[in-house]
Amino acid sequence: MSDALPESRLYTFIDESREFALSFLEGQRLIHDLALLHAIQGSGFAYFRDTVLSVQPMITFLKAGEQFGFYIDSTAPRFQLKIETEHGGETRCTLVPDSFRDFPEAMHGLVRVLKLFPGNRAPYESVLEAKGLALGEIVNRVLADSFQMHSVVRLSRESDQSALLHRLPAMSDHDRYADTREAVVQRSGEIENGLRELLSRAMTRPDEVRDAFAEAGFRLLASRPVRFRCNCSRPRMLANVKSLGDETARGLFDPGQEFIEITCEYCKQTYRVTRADLEGPPPRPH
Secondary structure (H helix, E strand, O other): OHHHOOOEEEEEEEEOOOOEEEEEEEOHHHHHHHHHHOOOOHHHHHHHHHHHHHHHHHHHHOOOOOEEEEEEEEEEOEEEEEEEEEOOOEEEEEEEOOOOOOOOOOEEEEEEEEEEOOOOOOOEEEEEEEEEEOHHHHHHHHHHHOOOOOEEEEEOOOOOEEEEEEEOOOOOOOOOOOOOHHHHHHHHHHHHHHHHHHHHOOOOOHHHHHHHHHHOOEEEEEEEEEEEOOOOOHHHHHHHHHOOOHHHHHOOOOOOOOEEEEEOOOOOOEEEEEOHHHOOOOOOOO
């Protein structure tokens, strides 16, 4: 089935007034690939899906070379969700435990956003304490606090697609231009029916997407592929083990055990680490 699905893409459009931009994520291949990697089922995977579809369009706010991570550490219900992505569209995501089967109406815990910049610039980190927040509220807070954007996210229920509408800076000074969330919500309401109809089509062909949004009054500016890609490797995994310290790393082995197997939480690749690997300096990750 994956061969029949084209690579997912994120499209960026601008409306006729040049006051609003719309990012449309055609994410069917991405979600399909995640479903093959993770054993999460039912409502648990639905929550995973909705979070990925809500967060992934935020790469539209990144500049070339920038990356960001979105992390949920929930204590009630208990789960961890991680999304690491970058400007070019490569992303890796996971939700643990695999036995998670809930779609929580609200969660309690911490939500962390980490932005990484090229040139070894200091990263930016923001932490949100969630006290009974639903997913939509978390996404809105991240957009407002971490990206300083007035935005609205819409998810499709018919297909693995989403759209993010956000306000553009004013092209000239005038009193009628309201750079507020209320203005974005109002504009979202104006296009809601048309957007719902577009999302219901489950379009995948780039020309079809471009023409459909053009008919709705949005001009295509750019698009980029969005794909799952994990950058794990045996040297990286071994370096992580060694970073624990000699005593802790050796404690991972049972008496007489010559090797352990460590599985990447993102792509499920398994790496074998031997006792001999712990000798000498840490390998240089690549």
